[in-house]
Amino acid sequence: MAHVPVGPAASAQHIPIPETPRSILRWPRTPGTPATPFSTFHSPMLNSPRPGDEPVGEGPVREYDFVEQEGGLERATSGASDIARALNPIDAAPAAAPFSLGFFDPSLKQARITYAKIVLLGGFLCSLVVYCILSIYWGALWKVPDHKLDGWLIDFDGSFLGQEVIGAFANDTGKSAKVKWHIIDPASVGYDPAWVAHQIVEEEAWLAVVVQAGASANLTSAVQNRDASYDSTNAVSVYVAEARQENAIRIIVHPYFQDFLDKLSVDYARRFANNLASTNEDTVADLLATAPQVVTKPLGWQFVNLVPFDIPVVTAIDFVGLIYTIVLCFFIVLIGAGARLMSGIEAKLTTAALVKMRLASLFIGYFFISLFYSLLSRAFEAEFDRKFGSSGFVIFWCLNFCGMLALGLAMESMYTILTHRFMPYFLFLWIITNVSVSYMPIQVLPHIYRYGYAWPLYNIGRAVRTIIFGTKNQLGLNFGVLIAWMTVSIITLPLFQWFMRRGAIKQAQAEALAAAQQQEHDETATAVATPNAEKKTSLPDVKTSHSAEASPSLVGEKSAAEEARTSGAADSGTSSR
Template sequence: MNKETSSDSYGRSLRSSSDLHRHTSNDNHGNSVHSSDDQDVHVFTGHDDAMQPATRELSRTQTLLNKVSSRISFFNERLNAERISLSWKVLGIYGIMGFFILAIFSIYWGSIYRREYRYKNLRMLVVIEDEDTVNGIAPIIGETIRSILATPPAMALGKWLIQNTTEFNALAQRHNNSVFEEIQRQVHHQHYWSSIYVPRNATVGLYEAILAGDVSYNVSANTAISYYETGRDFLSMNQYVTPNVQRIQSMFLRHQQNITSTILGNSDLSQVFNNLNSLTVAATPMEWTFMDGRPFKDPVLLAPSQVGLIYMIIITFFSFNFFSDIHQSVAKMGIKIPHLVLYRILSAILSFFVISFFYSLVTLVFQVDFTRTFGHSGFIVYWMTNFLTMWAVGAMNEAMGMVFIMLYPPLLGFWMLFWVIVNISPTFAPLALSAKFFRYGYGMPIHASYEITKVIFFNTYKGALGRNYGILVAWCVIASVLLLVVFKKFGQVMGGRAAAQRAQIEKELNEKRARDEEGEIDFS
């Protein structure tokens, strides 16, 4: 019985061994693997992938459970060092952001600060021809205006430059102009922001009109005329310049009763009071005539003349991001370095040329008049101006973008803020009303573009066109050279970083292979 049992057991063992041998084979490494005709037999060879699915799933579950069970509180003592390190990093980031916010935004805030105390920097032309006594009538109107402009309240509203009439008449004659035409010329050439002109014999003319009851007499035009050009700075003129002249007019109107009484002091008042027309002329307010030589008529012009200039800077930054993939693809082609650099510069210029066309087209679509100064060529002039402006500010954006990517990418946003604010702060208000620091704006590309745009849309003084185009071209050259230098450095730095990353990846892969080879268990 025992022999039979032993024989049976020995036979079953042989059959099991035979079956096991029949259902297994060796892989290339000598490890045992399972044949396809028996899915129930699994042999562990020392690798995780040799484990049964259920076993692997259990292993993953246990690993997740271990991770969950090993989670600790953020305030655990073991994390003291990490918490301190993170806290210092957060404080450092806040410090960097706070510094740049204070530094950059202070530029714009500073351009607005205490403007009301700088009205005295606004040059105002004053020509008073009512200065002679005629037929016993003293020039009361001219004298009253002269005395008002000498008071502290009036002097705080502008720099009132009262001209010597003899010298000013000689200046007008040299230009073949009348006195008032010369006033218009001086204001148009932007030597003055506005003007006050008191015509010759203004007081006598009013006196005679009152006595004669001449209701056709234009009291306003024959008292004083203020000539100005809103197109020179359409926001500032309406916000600062013209209102200040109107305040001087209000001061003058407070003296009207005294002026009229003085004029009629030696006259037969019964002759005046018995004539209704005389009373009408005498009671007519001596409001001045305000003449706008370059009026602001189209509100759409606010977009391309001011706010659009900000968008112009921003859109050039967008193009830098949009074309980054294409630039990387070209860089991977293996072309010569000089050709790559040339491509980079020319592609940027081409982008500014095309984008500036679409930017200019928006203004044309909304039916802005381009013919006022340059006729039907106005749109081309406007487009080329925008092209140069985009080239100037956009090339700087691309160059500085690469600089900050190399140094510290989060600062790229602050560069954009800085570049916008440093351009618009001295542009959107008269520099005469800002601190002297902001006179740097005369050399900025956006300020130059703004001045050219006003010539295109309002036909303002063209004498500064050459200077402003020269500023734009100079910025284009400077920005292009900077882009060239930075691009070469950028390629070297980023190439070195890519090589270092590849070396690190290869190192990690080699270490992983070494660990895998050490962990293999060979059952062959």
């Protein structure tokens, strides 16, 4: 390899110069200017000396490697790059070593500004998340219950105890009331408590207060016969189905009835004892001695839990586990995005092929993930055979598969538009909007939360309760909502992908056009710089660093000049003689 020093804008084309081992050409600086790498060139575009400048053996040296080629030597580096470095000397400065600068280093000014902008924008978006998204969940629990639950009052007794109980509940219409009561004619239900219980299981009402037939007659008989076996809790029954929504029963219904009926029982016992004492004091004394409960608690009640929430692990399946399901689906979305990025396959596939690949990956992935998720619940002894027998587990698996597709396809579709930069904000919104309508019944929430009837998590939870506990069967509706979400996502995913692909194509075309224009500019600059570089190499008065390495053409010109001077001196001597 030979070394020929030329200006920074030397051409990348073949330069026919002699194959000498090494030549160094020097151009002087303008007097009074500091020595900088580019101070010898007064025209940075042409990279040639001004007229009248003489090459001397001083000044900065620019040496470049040339590769031997047929017919001459070729520069190993592009002349266009040299022009760029000449026009922007800052780029030529050496970069700082990694991990060597402090945060307030002057060279990091622009980096600090960019960092601060990103952090401040992220903090602002997080503040919006707090007030715009978290407030959704706070609002769901702010005034529980914001609306009353529906309840039935049925008097199968038809006497003074029935009138006392029904009247007390019917008159409880204040702000503290948790239930909106509907008085049901016992004849319309055939005087059948079993029918009432069935209707509660089928969710015709949240609860029913039933005054059992013969309640007043049993109390009267106990007073007359001094019956020590009298049990007042058989007088009133409260039918509930806890598995329908255990939080509503435990937080709203049970505490309300506990307080209301306890007060009613104490108040009625006081009035009943006063009536007995006013009639016959001996009767009260005898009752206190033989059957005190007749006097102290003539009116009692009992909770009849028709569908108990008696499998604690279902809490993980039905509520907390559903949150984990959303996160798990998000992991699958990220795994697919990372696979497309690392493999580079996304940029090579057509839009149709890319959409098919993404959908197929999700369907296959969620098929197996939903199976493992279902087996996990089975391993912790969740019972799936109460309602549908041995088919219960298969139905549960299908539910998890459709649920993951409904949740995951929505995130996959939105990831196409939001990309990894803003997808976490959608994930947060997706979790909060689903969880807000799952912790308490939608009936007791503000009306704005009625959207929950169409949300995936609510319908998954409803279906889980049907499969495991045997609550009202609405699996057709629940699966229909999930399939609707899947359909919407399958439609929007290709549309979003087409939109983003169109933008990517436009960007690629713009970059290609810019690259072509830059290449054309570089070629133009190279063409301008080449004649000047060749002109420098052919100047006759250029001094070389080593006379032994002088160009043969220059040596030839020097020899011819010396011969002319010698011949002229000889002729002048002859003429003088």
